Amino acid sequence: MKSQRLLALFLLLVVLIAAGCSRANETPDATQAATSTLPGAGATATLSPQPSPTATLTPEPTPISPSVTISDQPLDESGILRAEQVALPVPGWLVIYRVLDGGIDDVIGRLPLAAGVYDQVEVTVDTEMATEQLVAGVNIDAGTEGVFEYPGVDEPFPGASEVEFNVELLLPTPQIEVGDQAIAEDGVMLLPRAELLETTWVVIHADDDGEIGAVIGSRLFSAGEYENVPITINWRRATPVLYVVLHEDNGVSGVLDFPAGDMPLLNGGQPIVAAFSATFPPEVLVYDQPIIDGRISIERAISNGPGYVAIYNEIEGEPGFIIGTAALEEGLNENIPVTLLQSAVTTQLFARLHEDTEPGDAFNFPGQDPPVLFNNRLPNASAFRTDNGAHVFVGDQRLTEDGAVIIDVVISPVPAWAAVYEEADGEPGALLGQTWVSAGVNRGVVVELDGPPNSGTLYLIMYQDLGAAEEFEAPGVDVALRDGENQPIRVPFTLLPPLEL
Structure with missing residues (x-):
């Protein structure tokens, strides 16, 4: 019995030893590690850390900066x-x-x-x-x-x-050359040299306070080189400084369409311009006009140095006695009032330029300050009358920015109205606007219009201010103003289309 117990214990010990050897020979798992513990404790596996999953980003384009x-x-x-x-x-x-x-x-x-x-x-x-x-x-x-x-x-x-x-x-550039010159009574000036790349207008402009002003002459040239070419100008509208300006010919061929077309040629964004000084025959521009408050008005005169304009009365159709003078500055003088000796006034008067031989002194003729000569001769005096009634000057034009038209000159012996009408079947139609003017010479009369007109033709009609002062009463007591031939003043003119900018 004792021997059987010993045999059973021996067999149990062999089994335990075999089991221990088998576990010791196992290969560890790739994701596990064996961990020794205190006696009597069980074995536990420790997991290795795994990386966290990340989302794949879609690339965004870089913003474009202007x-x-x-x-x-x-x-x-x-x-x-x-x-x-x-x-x-x-x-x-x-x-x-x-x-x-x-x-x-x-x-x-x-x-x-x-x-x-x-x-x-x-x-x-x-x-x-x-x-x-x-x-x-x-x-x-x-x-x-x-x-x-x-x-x-x-x-x-x-x-x-x-x-x-x-x-x-x-860039190829047209060329012009011009020199100072004296212009005679025929109004011909000379352009010494021009080199043109295309058909071109050579345009002469007056001076307007240092800026390019009104056109006073022009000539059309084909492309080519030119020397000493004549150009005729309106010298009575000229100024002491003039401008030669090259203009294109892009409108009606052979017709200067400026300012509606045929604009100045540009170089570097600026017109091609040559300025020059000019002298002219002695000339006084004066209109027929009434004497108002003992005075008349000279439109313009050019003086080569300080001078005078003298007003002569008429004796047997010729200049007689000097009855009024006004001092002139060198260069262009405009809108010059002259006070007259009324007891010596005649219906026909004359205006003439005189020198100022002693600048600063009073007018002293015949002792000093003689008449201005031209080519060693005495030019004809400018004649004008004081009994020719009313008259006006108005040209074809465009509306101003304010919707008005401008009457260049209104001359009337009495206070009056300048009235503008649109055209209807060849006659004056609806009234568009009116402006009151005083007796005498009125320049640059502005007439504001009530709305744009329906036609290209307008009529200027003058009326006497006979009713309440400065109150428009036509038709009615304000009757038509008449000219020197006793005809009602009724002047048609054309309203041009606006410029295309």
Whole structure:
């Protein structure tokens, strides 16, 4: 019995030893590690840390900032400029401006572009408008697609910088040369030299306070070179300084359409101009007019140095005694009042220029201050009458910005009304506006119109102010004003269409 217990214990010990050896020879799992524990404790597996899953991001495009990059460059007659880069976040425009007097001026070129970034972008500009300094910018195309609406909705991109750059103008340019000269009674001036690239008007303008003024002469030339060519001018409307200006011939061929067309040729955005000084025969421009408050008014006179205008009465059809004088400054004098010795006034009067041999002294003739001679002879005096009634001067014209017409001159012996009517079936129709004028010489009379007229022909009718002073009462007590031939003053003139800018 004892031997059986010993055998059972022996077999149990063998089994336990075999089991322990089998566990010791196991290969550990790749994600587990064996851990020793205190006696009597069970074995536990420890998990290795796993990386957290991450989402894959979709790349977003970099926002485009509106900009233009452009450098100094030459500009030839092709008119092409090149920008290194143009960037637009939405459809827009590459815009080129000219610079005048240090500031951004007119647009001279533009190019529509879709959204995106563009390299080496070519844009064509108006070479006649180009200046040596230009500005490039980018505008948004906010209005009708592909239609440049600036000024308007197609404004520059907010925050986009404009870029200044310089151009070397490599452009053929017409040339003119003119010198100071004396112009005789035939009104012919000489143009010493002209080099023209196309059919061109050579236009002579008067001076208007230092600016290019009214046209007083013109001649059309074909392309070519010219020397000592004559041009006839209206010297009685001339000024001591005149301007030769080159104009295009793009309207009716052979007809100077300025200012409606045939605009000045431009170089660097400026007209091609040559100024010169001129002298003229002694001349006094004076209209027939009534004597008002013992005075008459001289329209204009040009004095070569300080001088006088003298008014003579009439004796047997010739200038008689001097009955009034007025001092003249050197150059052009306009709207000159002259007070007369009324007891010596005749219905026929004469005006003549005199020298001022002692500037600063009073008029002293015949001792000093003799009449001005021309080519060593005494020119005819300018005759005018004081009994010729009323008359007016009005030309074809456009409405002013304020919707008015301008009557050049109104001369009346009495207070009067200048009334403007539209045309209806060849006769004056509806009244458009009226302006009161005083007795005497009135210049630049403005008549404001009530609304735009329906026709191109207007009528100026003059009325005496016979009723309540400065109250228009025609038809009625304010009857028609008559001229020197006792005819009612009714003058048709044409209202021209607005200029297309």
